[in-house]
Amino acid sequence: MSFHLTTLERAGLLTAQREGRHIRYAVDYGQMKNLLTFLMEDCCGGNPVICGFSEKDTTNLPSPENSRKS
Template sequence: MNDADAVKALGALAQGDRLAAFRLLMQAGPDGLASGEVAGTLAIAPTRMSFHLTTLERAGLLVTRREGRRIVYSVAFEKMRGLLGFLTEDCCGGHPEICGVSSRLNQEDC
């Protein structure tokens, strides 16, 4: 991950509703949730939630798939791991274990 991609991803997460949606989708795992489910769970108007989910998708943090009439969002786990790795790669002089970074960041799935 480069600086520009990290800034874009962090900027997308730097808003309360988007951060809450991202965390909810992290909990949902690879199956994800439909946008209406995210909006309902977080008590956010569906049109506003759609805007926030699109922002996260454009930042590369979410992926979508269509299931009939529903659009299902899920976390782009590889991109999320890349962001976490980018943030910690220089931690403590190249010793990320000091920062408490789990070795799971290098695994293929969560």
């Protein structure tokens, strides 16, 4: 599991903090939203329902126009 968590950290989707022998991981929600927005735009053509998401699931995601500006 640590291999996968380290890969997600290197991708910028997680942050890690070492506490002695343990490493605590936390999700970077901003980066995760950017990734999901990109995937829905690229895969679903901007229509998240095609990818199996409901309108309710996507109400908090940034719009594709806003994600390009940042």
